[in-house]
Amino acid sequence: MDEITQKFIAKKFSEYYKTVELWTPPEFEKREFGFIPFGGGMMIRHRAFQSKIELQNYLQRTAPAHAYHSSAYYQNPSASTMNEKRWQGADLIFDLDVDHIDTPCKQVHDSWSCRCGYVGKGIKPEKCPKCGGTKFSELNWLCDECLTAIKKEALKLIYEFLLNDFGFKENDLSVNFSGARGYHIHVRSKSVRELSQVGRREIVDYIRAEGLFPEFHGLRKDKGRIVGPKLTDPGWRGKLAKVALEFLAQATIEDLKQLPEIGEKSAAKIIENKARIIKALKEGYWDALPVRSSSHFWLNLLKIGAVKLGGEIDQPVTADVKRLIRLPTTIHGKTSFRATQISINKLEGFDPLSEAVVFGKKEISVQINEAPKFRLGEEIFGPFKNEKVVLPEAAAMFLICRGVAKLNGKTNI
Amino acid sequence: MVGLEYLAKYPFTREASGYVAQLNINPVDLITERAYLNTRERGKARVFESLEFGLIQNKSSEHLTELLSYPFARIIVSLVNDRYLIRRYALAEAKRAYGFLINEDTNRLLEIAQRTFGLNVRLVEENLTLPFIFKMYFTDYLNLTENLRAIEWKLINRLLVKGHVLLRKREFARLISENLKRKTERELPLKLDRKLEAHYENIVQEVHRVLIERKPSMEVFLPKKAEIQSSPPCMKSLLGAVQAGENVPHQGRFAITAFLLNIGMKIDEIIQLYSAFPDFDEKKTRYQLEHICGLHGSHIKYAPPSCSTLKTFNLCLDPDELCQRIKHPLTYYKLKLSGTNG
Numbered sequence A: 001m002d003e004i005t006q007k008f009i010a011k012k013f014s015e016y017y018k019t020v021e022l023w024t025p026p027e028f029e030k031r032e033f034g035f036i037p038f039g040g041g042m043m044i045r046h047r048a049f050q051s052k053i054e055l056q057n058y059l060q061r062t063a064p065a066h067a068y069h070s071s072a073y074y075q076n077p078s079a080s081t082m083n084e085k086r087w088q089g090a091d092l093i094f095d096l097d098v099d100h101i102d103t104p105c106k107q108v109h110d111s112w113s114c115r116c117g118y119v120g121k122g123i124k125p126e127k128c129p130k131c132g133g134t135k136f137s138e139l140n141w142l143c144d145e146c147l148t149a150i151k152k153e154a155l156k157l158i159y160e161f162l163l164n165d166f167g168f169k170e171n172d173l174s175v176n177f178s179g180a181r182g183y184h185i186h187v188r189s190k191s192v193r194e195l196s197q198v199g200r201r202e203i204v205d206y207i208r209a210e211g212l213f214p215e216f217h218g219l220r221k222d223k224g225r226i227v228g229p230k231l232t233d234p235g236w237r238g239k240l241a242k243v244a245l246e247f248l249a250q251a252t253i254e255d256l257k258q259l260p261e262i263g264e265k266s267a268a269k270i271i272e273n274k275a276r277i278i279k280a281l282k283e284g285y286w287d288a289l290p291v292r293s294s295s296h297f298w299l300n301l302l303k304i305g306a307v308k309l310g311g312e313i314d315q316p317v318t319a320d321v322k323r324l325i326r327l328p329t330t331i332h333g334k335t336s337f338r339a340t341q342i343s344i345n346k347l348e349g350f351d352p353l354s355e356a357v358v359f360g361k362k363e364i365s366v367q368i369n370e371a372p373k374f375r376l377g378e379e380i381f382g383p384f385k386n387e388k389v390v391l392p393e394a395a396a397m398f399l400i401c402r403g404v405a406k407l408n409g410k411t412n413i
Numbered sequence B: 001m002v003g004l005e006y007l008a009k010y011p012f013t014r015e016a017s018g019y020v021a022q023l024n025i026n027p028v029d030l031i032t033e034r035a036y037l038n039t040r041e042r043g044k045a046r047v048f049e050s051l052e053f054g055l056i057q058n059k060s061s062e063h064l065t066e067l068l069s070y071p072f073a074r075i076i077v078s079l080v081n082d083r084y085l086i087r088r089y090a091l092a093e094a095k096r097a098y099g100f101l102i103n104e105d106t107n108r109l110l111e112i113a114q115r116t117f118g119l120n121v122r123l124v125e126e127n128l129t130l131p132f133i134f135k136m137y138f139t140d141y142l143n144l145t146e147n148l149r150a151i152e153w154k155l156i157n158r159l160l161v162k163g164h165v166l167l168r169k170r171e172f173a174r175l176i177s178e179n180l181k182r183k184t185e186r187e188l189p190l191k192l193d194r195k196l197e198a199h200y201e202n203i204v205q206e207v208h209r210v211l212i213e214r215k216p217s218m219e220v221f222l223p224k225k226a227e228i229q230s231s232p233p234c235m236k237s238l239l240g241a242v243q244a245g246e247n248v249p250h251q252g253r254f255a256i257t258a259f260l261l262n263i264g265m266k267i268d269e270i271i272q273l274y275s276a277f278p279d280f281d282e283k284k285t286r287y288q289l290e291h292i293c294g295l296h297g298s299h300i301k302y303a304p305p306s307c308s309t310l311k312t313f314n315l316c317l318d319p320d321e322l323c324q325r326i327k328h329p330l331t332y333y334k335l336k337l338s339g340t341n342g
């Protein structure tokens, strides 16, 4: 980013912090804060503030690209080592990000390039197919489809897991749009505060359905029949039944053949007897499938269903008890969007591409490198390639923060 | 009100310690007075049996003797002050308690869990046609199961209803006894008056002698066959911990077990390796090993977790140079074995 553009952004961010109603986490004085300045400097860590005003002044003065707070509570949040900090517990945080789900549109709007020059579309591979390298630069975009997909994961996590199975109250949860490509869900109930990393990891495994053995969920032989979980069962049992039913209802021959041990013939047979099989399944009988090695068949089915339901949750964030997480109501420096708090009942209808937009309609002239088509609010922009365009401030700021545009020299700031 | 018989059975409960406290017995009298001869015998048995067999037999001694032998045994263990002994003793007391708890009536169990251990537990009131009687709030559950290695204790394999984990009576009793074990490990050694040392000197010496004989050597035994020397640092240190009989949390146990199986060690060899666990149980261990092998139910053979998962659990210890180039401990092993690491 050139100097003029950077100054412009800093001024805009600073204006925002001057008037914003800043949100701060409970037990503010026990939290560590961290910031990343514009222009790719080092992260500033181990900061603590005595009051909200002090923090707000700091934000206004420094206009950082990113602002974070610790999920943890410390006796001395500004100490620089964990030992001196004296950990006193941490909120439980779930990070849901488009990065971790596979949407077909990524093939269109995301790309990566290897140092060797090889370029590809979609999600970056583990290794470069040409040179075997593992370091890539990525170009990710925000799109409606991706944002909707990740919102669905958030809803599933909240309703099926956190409120239902874990029995948290709505008051215990705080739901936030991250400001870019995902959602952060904070659980601030006292009961989870002192959970260890291992305990947190168990929660993650529960939600991702990792290490699930169906025989612990009621799958067994009973008088020559295979009995299993029912729809009305609580916890994972009910989910297993639901997943299996949904899968079966939608399954095509092709879907079934993907499963090991199911050949052409048995797949056809299953499809043929679908109605009968579904009926039996609803009664808790899992053996109605005309497959010999029924156990194997079922378990694979469950595995596929379970992972989907488990939701894509970045493991380290939840299990890590000393993590920094974006401070709600601050601006995300890679989008210019606000990290936005959402009440649970508004989440379903939440539109980040209008409700998290901070900047306005004032016209600004920018030089754009390259940008795919995108939407902000009701308006569609782009695609752009090597052109000078006059855009509303919101769109211009977005492109600048994405790193694909700069101020057009003549703009008056 | 509860009777002496109950207190003798459960000398670790609040009621029991309250009762003993109000008797106001001087620990010096315990070791010197004739009146406490039987108490001393029974107390010593508690310690020696823990050390030698890992469990405490139930002898029908008189109730008050039985009750007082408990604080006496704890004084001895505290004065010897050896981590291995404390672990063995804590485990044996827990096993002894389990034997009673499993036959105890439902309300008593609940009362012990709540009053003595402060656990958030209740009876299941939902009308479930399932064999679950108790429920425990999941944070208490996670705390207590942190060191239990069986896959059935994993939260994902439990029924979780509105924040509570449903438990069978047997499981509930097991968790209470686990809690007792942990509490004992945490509380011992007791802070005692230094003057006691002289009075207890003989008995402390005696325990020391047996302890030296019994304590497993800490030397790590590495079977040649599977080329364990080529394992990454994380796995070596996990193996070391297992061999030293330390409590390894189930993620760690799962990791090392899956790793050993995947590099070709046989179930029997692993069982031999694990026999040093303070709470080693061959039947259970075998079942779990077979599970990970995919011999039961799921038929899924488990691979050990990746480096990033191991890091999350703080199980990635002393990564070396080769570690910089890999993302999975099995890759490390393969590279090292084939000598491609230079």
Ligand code: SF4
Residues within 6 Å of the ligand: B232, B233, B234, B235, B306, B307, B308, B310, B311, B315, B316, B317, B318, B319, B320, B323, B324, B327, B328, B329, B332
């Ligand atoms: S980097 Fe991987 S293989 Fe190396 S010690 Fe850490 S977890 Fe083990």
Ligand SMILES: [Zn+2]
Residues within 6 Å of the ligand: A114, A115, A116, A117, A118, A128, A129, A130, A131, A132, A133
């Ligand atoms: Zn390349």
Ligand SMILES: [Zn+2]
Residues within 6 Å of the ligand: A103, A105, A106, A109, A142, A143, A144, A145, A146, A147
């Ligand atoms: Zn998309």
